[in-house]
Amino acid sequence: MRVLPCGDAAVLLDCEDALEARRWHAALRDHAPTLGANTVLLRGRPDQLRALISSTEVTDVDDVRGREVAVEVVYDGPDLADVARHCGLDVDEVVRRHTASPWTVGFAGFAPGFAYLTGGDPGLEVPRLDRPRPRVEAGSVGLAGAFSGIYPRSSPGGWQLIGRTDAPLWDLGREDPALLRLGDVVRFVAVDR
Template sequence: MITPAVLPYGDAGLLLEVADTAEVVVLADACRAADLPGVLDVVPAARTVLLVLEPGTELASVRRVVEELEVRAGEGAAAPAGSIEIPVVYDGPDLAEVARLTGLSEADVVAAHTGRPWRVAFGGFAPGFAYLSGGDPRLAVARRDEARTAVPAGSVGLAGEFSGIYPRPSPGGWQLIGRTDSVLWDSDRDPPALLAPGAEVRFTVAGT
């Protein structure tokens, strides 16, 4: 059973703290499905879920409902908020290093990255960036010892348990295994972000 620590977040929010990102995904799904009274938004992060409340909502009443939720760790996640396919050219500058770190061949790294769906756990450091979780655990690798000063938009990387796609050129220390032409953030699109929390992401080899 997932038993989050429930903390007040100012006078219009509750912060739910859990053990890891896997519990975050399950708990956020449960909170969305429960249609909690007075909750405007459910905002997941690496180890927390923030419930943003309507002004004037009694924190104690929402807290009681949250504490009564029966959410079990490891149970099937709710239906994804959507499924997005991301074609990738797997020629990243760190592909060989990831293969070395994991003990896999480069082809096996690609197969592992594309072999199961990922879930958007939470948003990240730039508009459109999403931390993707739930992939093959063999791909868990540390960030680079030295960050790059410039990472091209569309770069697909790995860091810790996560995979991610850089939405725009920026510095970064993720291990880069490929690149995609998918546009992660478009201010003229509704919604602008391609990847929303809870969505399923399936990576494919571009051109196949």
């Protein structure tokens, strides 16, 4: 891991991978860290933060694992056949691999309730669309790079869409509005409805 200065009021931990970033984020949670794909941002005086980092014991992976959440998906997305072709698979094998792998909420962003899911089958890595769609429906399940994600509301988007779900990803009526939280393990379940 590299510790990089971010101006005079922050440092960025540039981690080896998403798991190491989650471990550091958990270990430093009392200091309001911001988690990225492979990074952790800490605000404060860089000299004090460097001392804090050197005296901190990194959290074990079991300590950053959250709940297990099952998400039902109808696999009928407009890009499913293209994803299969890109990956050298048939459509049924894309669905099998997407549902067979446990995905972990690595970090959140883009929109309230949007979780970047990591750790899926590496055979499903696909590029973003060349041209983002002006509108992606809420509940659309997509792939982009090594990530999977679910659009919590209608918005523009450039991910390759493979299915859809009715899971309420963001609900202000819940104590915690986000269905998926950092460290949660998501298991996709194929359904016909």
